[in-house]
Amino acid sequence: MHKRRVNTLRRVLGELNPRHYLLVCRQLTYEIVEAYSETLDIKMAIVEEQQTTPSPHAVRKINLLGAECIRNFELFLDSFKTAYGEMVEQFDSDNVRPVLIAYFYVGCMHSNFIDYYDVHKQIASIQKSIDC
Secondary structure, three states: OHHHHHHHHHHHHHHHHOOOOOOHHHHHHHHHHHHHHHHHHHHHHHHHHHOOOOOHHHHHHHHHHHHHHHHHHHHHHHHOOOOOEEEEOOOHHHHHHHHHHHHHHHHHHHHHOOOOHHHHHHHHHHHHHOOO
């Protein structure tokens, strides 16, 4: 159901011009992230219920969903950048909360990456989470 939701929202987002429908594009991007995040939460709950080491397929799926969340949150945050590629100095009162949540979620998603075999990748993910 969430995959269908993402596909539908992406089709609509692809048809809109971000210069003219910026607020709608932001909202759609945020909703795409929410759908990916809900799917990730479901997958993580399934893995936690099993109480064993997750299969490589489950690990790959969880990491892919986390990467998609991060990528779409970055697209959302990029929509607030100026024409010169710099983040705006001050946000409207309506945008402060979603932007802060986006930054927090990006950090959280970096900590959700699973890699049992490479300690350096785990450390890099934790460092990225802290840097956000």
